[in-house]
Amino acid sequence: MATIGDVARVAGVSRSTASYALSGKRAISAAVRRRVEDAVRELGYTPNAGARALATSQTMVIGLLAQFLEDEFAPAMLQYMLGVSDTARELGYDILLSTEADGRNALRRMTDSRMVDGIVLLNVAEHDDRLPILRAAPQPGALVGLPADCTGVDVFDLDFEDAGRLMVDHLHRLGHRELVLVSQPEHVVERGGAYVWRLQNAAIEAARVRGISLHATFASSSQPDVARELGALLDAHPQATGLLVNNEAAAAALPTVLHARGLTAPADLSVVGRYSDEFARTFSLPYSSIESAPDRLGRMAVRELVRRIEGQAGPDEPHVVRFVSPELVDRGSTAAPREG
Amino acid sequence: MATIGDVARVAGVSRSTASYALSGKRAISAAVRRRVEDAVRELGYTPNAGARALATSQTMVIGLLAQFLEDEFAPAMLQYMLGVSDTARELGYDILLSTEADGRNALRRMTDSRMVDGIVLLNVAEHDDRLPILRAAPQPGALVGLPADCTGVDVFDLDFEDAGRLMVDHLHRLGHRELVLVSQPEHVVERGGAYVWRLQNAAIEAARVRGISLHATFASSSQPDVARELGALLDAHPQATGLLVNNEAAAAALPTVLHARGLTAPADLSVVGRYSDEFARTFSLPYSSIESAPDRLGRMAVRELVRRIEGQAGPDEPHVVRFVSPELVDRGSTAAPREG
DNA sequence: GCCCATCGTCGAACCGGTTCGCCAATCGCG
DNA sequence: CGCGATTGGCGAACCGGTTCGACGATGGGC
Structure with missing residues (x-):
């Protein structure tokens, strides 16, 4: 493999x-520059990434930590990953991926050994055990998901409170007075999946303000349990005319469940989910939903991270906490409630 | 950040x-080893990956090329990625991920700049344009998917021919005499997705041998087109009693399509798919299927790749082409055909 | 015709590891 | 007791880049 020494020798x-001829960091005569460039072509020279990283302490690599926990719905995570990966590449960075269940190990390895210039954490929990490690690391970090303590990192998330209000308001405006909210399984909440109760609390409060009733429930995040639970839920609340689904697995299972009971949305039941348009297409979900914008969040996180890596953000420019406003994508699954 | 020089100074x-004390490559007295280890702990020393890569020409990183083409079903790809990623980590390697549509660029970048010790290519096409580049690279490569020319790389794939035969035989044995096979979209075939016609040809041949009729068709790989096409297909072949699905998107859409037409498997129609058990759970698919074993294939590819990287495979040990035998996972969606 | 800038290039040092060759001290053994 | 082998440690070179300081050759200004 050709080194820069070989290039130099061939170019004389x-x-x-x-x-310098290649980097342009000092003035070089046109003649010499040409000779060097010809030598590069002739030898097929590409700089050695490790050597360059050693010399410049820049790796042009971003670490991506995505945990595929049993109680998370994998296809949903994938879209965040792709948003991050695509954006990184556009900005000239490669992605070092960890899917380890214990993200702390991966994080330590990447940062301590300086394999990466920065870190993106996906699916961040309320008290995420990766955060202390990330804060102690010399590289900057960007999160997708809102933790309790945002110091030292840039944070991006959907505005789940607003999403909860939006769901309730939308159905209230159509005339619904009794709703059921299906959230992620309770142990996601316990593990610190704050977004679950952020949406839930806001929805409950919105229902209270409007004076309508809302049954907040949890459901499993894997098949086939979730289908059974959804059925039980519909049995338990026969008066409910609207269903809010903040649980990707439940949303994916819903068509089958409704069909089996002979129900149609919105004729028998109005349904609003919280998932991306891409997700809706993949799973053929015909329900209106709050767009969760995973690609956009991944993109924002990487953009800000790279700004910080490259020092365009001033060294003590304060860190950012930015929420994406939820938007309701109408797929025609909501209407005025059936006459009860 | 502490360097090995700092460790040495502290340990005296x-x-x-x-x-040597840390690598154990030469005999070191117990006393000195202890002093060094204490210094490492005291300073929180971790070797710099770039420096080590430079010195040893080993990065302990594997490049993973996964293209998310529009006409592929993304959630299916994810499982291969996780198989690769998990296995790599077990063996001490990290994953450099590329999701670029143009895999050739990514491949060149990774290999030429020596960011990786080896390469895993997913979703390899018949005449994959990444292969010439991979062969020219100094790093070994492992493929998931069977190309026309396997020289210079290790290849792993499901035995799609056997899968096609298995599907047909299974339904033939139950008494079916007219089948429909739904494959991936035709342009996947044109792009070189050889597995499509490998399964299809074998199925056609098996049907011919058994003297039963088989309608081989293509269907889109995205929603909502695929649902419409499935409907048209069932209209076109009202006599068919068995449906073979070699198309993840079609399989995912099938429950809705059948429900809409008031059909039930296996009472009205026997169905056999070709997807993983994980996929079946994710999409609540109640159909028996040929297990596509993405995790296993990813695992095999990485295992063999690492063997080659670490030179346990002799330098001119011949390359491997290994097929996973398809197994039918019975989910109760096949039975004797309804009386016609 | 002289002085000072500027331009273009080179040599050397450095980034942080690994590894080879060498040597002093210790050990075993006859 | 002397000798060869072994053990444990050190110094230096190397991996392949980048970058700083120095320096000779021009060129412009007066």
Whole structure:
């Protein structure tokens, strides 16, 4: 494999001159620059990433930590990953991926050994045990998901409170007076999936303000349990005319469940989910939903991270906590309630 | 950040001694080893990955090329990625991920700049344009998917021919005499998705041998087109009693399509798919299927790749082409055909 | 015709590890 | 007791880049 020394020899210049000719960081005569460039082509030279990283302490790699926990719905996570990966590439960075269940190990390895210039954490929990490690690391970090303590990192998330209000308001405006909210399983909440109760609390409060009733429930996040639970839920609340689904697995299972009971949305039941348009297409979900914008969140996180890596953000420019406003994508699954 | 020089100074030894004490590649007295280890702990020392890569020409990183093409079903790809990622980590390697549509660029970048010790290519096409680049690279490569030319790489794939036969035989044995096979969209075939016609040809041949009729068709790989096409297909072949689905998107859409037409498997129609058990659970698919074993294939590819990287495979040990035998997972969606 | 800038290039040092060759001290053994 | 082998440690070189300081050759200004 050709090194810059080989390039220099073929071009008849010193190694440093070859380096400057390629980087343009010092003035180099046109003739020499041409000779160097020809040598590069002739030898098929590509700089050695490790050597460059050693010399510049820049790796042009971003670490991506995505945990595939049993109680998370994998296809939903994938879209965040793709948002991050695509954006990173556009900005000239590669992605070092960890899917380890214990993200702390991966994080330590990546940061301590300086394999990466920055870190993106997906699916961040209320008290995420990766955060202390990330804060102690010399590299900057960007999160998708809102933790209790945002110091030292840039944070991006959907505005789940607003999403909860939006769901309730939308159905209230159509005339619904009794709703059921299906959230992620309770142990996601216990593990610190704050977004679950952020949406839930806001929905409960909105229902209270409007004077309508809302039954907040949890459901499993895997098949086939979730289908059974959804059925039980519909049995338990026969008066409810609207269903709010903040649980991707439940949303994916819903068509089958409704069909089996002979129900149609919105004729028998109005339904609003919280998932991305891409997700809706993949699972053929015909329900209106709050767009969760995973690609956009991934993109924002990487953009800000790179700004910080490259020092365009001032060294003590304060960190950012930015919420994406939820938007309701109408797929025609809501209407005025059936006459009860 | 602490370097090995710092460790050496604190331990009162030379840098080389510190290195040997940690690697164990030369005999070091117990006393010195302890002093070095204490220094490591005290300073929180972790070796710099770039420096080590430079010195050893080993990065302990594997490049993973996964293209998310529009006409592929993303959640299916994810399982291969996780199989690769998990296995790599078990063996001490990290994953450099590329999701670029143009895999050739990513491949060149990773191999030429020596960011990785080896490469895993997913979803390999018949005449995959990444292969020439991979062969020219100094790093070994492992593929998931069977190309026309397997020289210079290790190849792993499901035995799609066997899968096609298995599907047909299974339904034939139950008494079916007219079947429909739904494959991936035709442009997947044109792009070189050889597995599509490998399964299809074998199924056609098996049907011919058994003397039963089989209608081989293509269907879109995205919603909502695929649902419409499935409907048209069932209209076109009202006599068919068995449906073979070699198309993840079609399988995912099938429950809705059948429900809409008031059909039930296996009472009205026997169904056999080709997807993983994980996929079946995620999409609540109640159909028997040929297990596509993405995790296993990813695992095999990484295992063999690492063997080659670490030179346990002899330098001119011949390359491997290994097929996973398809197994039918019975989910009760097949039975004797309804009386026609 | 002289002086000072500027331009273009080179040599050397450095980033942080690993590894080879060498040597002093210790050990075993006859 | 002397000798060869072994053990444990050190110094230096190397991996392949980048970057700083120095320096000779021009060129412009007066």
